[in-house]
Amino acid sequence: MRYLKFILLGLISLCSLTSYTQDKKTYKVHTIAFYNLENLFDTENDPTKFDEASPMMELKTNREEVYKKKVSNMAKVIADIGQEVTHNSPAIIGISEVENRKVIEDVVNDPMLIEKDYGIVHYHSPDARGIDVALLYQKKLFKPTSTSSHELKIFDDLSKKRVYTRDQLLVSGELEGDLIHIIVNHWPSRSGGEARSRPKRVAAAKLTKRLVDSLQSNDPYAKILVMGDLNDDPINESVKKVLKAKNDRTKVGLKGIYNPYENYFKDGLGTTAYRDAWSLFDQILITKPLLEKDFSSFRFYKAGIFNKNYLITKKGQYKGYPFRSFANGSFTNGFSDHFPVYVYLIKEVKK
Numbered sequence: 001m002r003y004l005k006f007i008l009l010g011l012i013s014l015c016s017l018t019s020y021t022q023d024k025k026t027y028k029v030h031t032i033a034f035y036n037l038e039n040l041f042d043t044e045n046d047p048t049k050f051d052e053a054s055p056m057m058e059l060k061t062n063r064e065e066v067y068k069k070k071v072s073n074m075a076k077v078i079a080d081i082g083q084e085v086t087h088n089s090p091a092i093i094g095i096s097e098v099e100n101r102k103v104i105e106d107v108v109n110d111p112m113l114i115e116k117d118y119g120i121v122h123y124h125s126p127d128a129r130g131i132d133v134a135l136l137y138q139k140k141l142f143k144p145t146s147t148s149s150h151e152l153k154i155f156d157d158l159s160k161k162r163v164y165t166r167d168q169l170l171v172s173g174e175l176e177g178d179l180i181h182i183i184v185n186h187w188p189s190r191s192g193g194e195a196r197s198r199p200k201r202v203a204a205a206k207l208t209k210r211l212v213d214s215l216q217s218n219d220p221y222a223k224i225l226v227m228g229d230l231n232d233d234p235i236n237e238s239v240k241k242v243l244k245a246k247n248d249r250t251k252v253g254l255k256g257i258y259n260p261y262e263n264y265f266k267d268g269l270g271t272t273a274y275r276d277a278w279s280l281f282d283q284i285l286i287t288k289p290l291l292e293k294d295f296s297s298f299r300f301y302k303a304g305i306f307n308k309n310y311l312i313t314k315k316g317q318y319k320g321y322p323f324r325s326f327a328n329g330s331f332t333n334g335f336s337d338h339f340p341v342y343v344y345l346i347k348e349v350k351k
Contacts, residue, residue, distance in 0.1 A: 027348055034227040038337050039054055039326060041056040041103065075113045077340060080308070094184035096184070098134055099130050104136070119139045121134060121169065121171050123169065145179075148170045150211060152168065152203065169182075185208060185228025204238065206242055220255060223298070224286070228283070230283055234247070254288055256287070258288070260284070260343070272339070273322065284343050295346060296348060298347045303342070311323055311339060
């Protein structure tokens with residue numbers, strides 16, 4: 001956490017605030033982020049999961065060394081997100097593609113993160129591959145008050161058999177005294193094609209919408225962040241029609257949702273690439289109360305894609321893509337096939 005000083009006219013231009021003073025004000029800022037860790041599996045075969053098909057288990061040699069490097073690489077990125085602005089790693093970060101709690105513990109206990117004293121919220125999902133979502137939080141900054149895991153029941157349209165996928169994680173708690181709610185997602189993939197798999201993501205979006213509606217029925221002014229690897233772009237049906245997310249913050253109603261990543265997508269930016277096309281599957285959506293102009297409590301400041309140079313492939317067929325960890329059955333010493341995403345929340349500090 002760091003105090004930031006802005007000249008209000010500059011803040012107005014960035015945040016669409018309304019003010020008539022040019023006095024300097026001091027703001028507290030925190031990073032809230034999401035990162036798909038790309039197949040963070042341990043080196044042991046779990047007979048209850050299909051983890052033997054993971055890139056880690058497919059390695060013929062040096063699994064332990066690769067695992068340690070993979071963990072270290074994940075910790076490096078997490079430690080770096082938001083660092084330039086806050087001089088701190090994220091106060092809160094949702095993660096996906098983790099096999100179990102042990103691999104998460106290894107990441108937060110890495111030398112690059114251990115001093116941050118991250119807490120973990122994690123539930124096992126019924127996902128066939130054995131991957132889960134989780135939430136990490138700096139204990140000195142965020143205090144969870146309730147956590148829950150919500151099952152997504154979907155079925156294959158041809159076989160009618162159930163498709164076992166990731167649960168959705170809901171965590172409510174206080175960010176330095178301000179109540180916020182975070183929903184962490186990893187929606188069903190596009191396996192079988194976008195059109196055929198679309199109903200599964202629509203179903204996932206409907207589950208997320210029910211969670212949002214439930215929170216808002218208890219408190220219409222609930223500060224909610226919906227984050228995750230949605231496997232859909234900001235303009236797809238699941239996000240635009242089910243969640244009804246808007247890209248213009250001025251048109252978001254009381255119980256509406258704002259998606260700062262839609263305009264990034266329209267500008268050609270993305271978080272993952274396939275066949276020379278960018279997708280912006282990783283997103284953080286926020287509800288109206290985080291957009292208010294009263295900075296006496298934490299409000300949305302700006303969103304971004306964390307795509308520093310070291311996270312980008314430098315050469316070869318996938319030059320310019322995210323520098324992934326695994327390719328062609330081997331470890332690349334890369335990071336992930338997804339870029340992280342983040343938002344800054346700021347709060348005025350009274351002098």
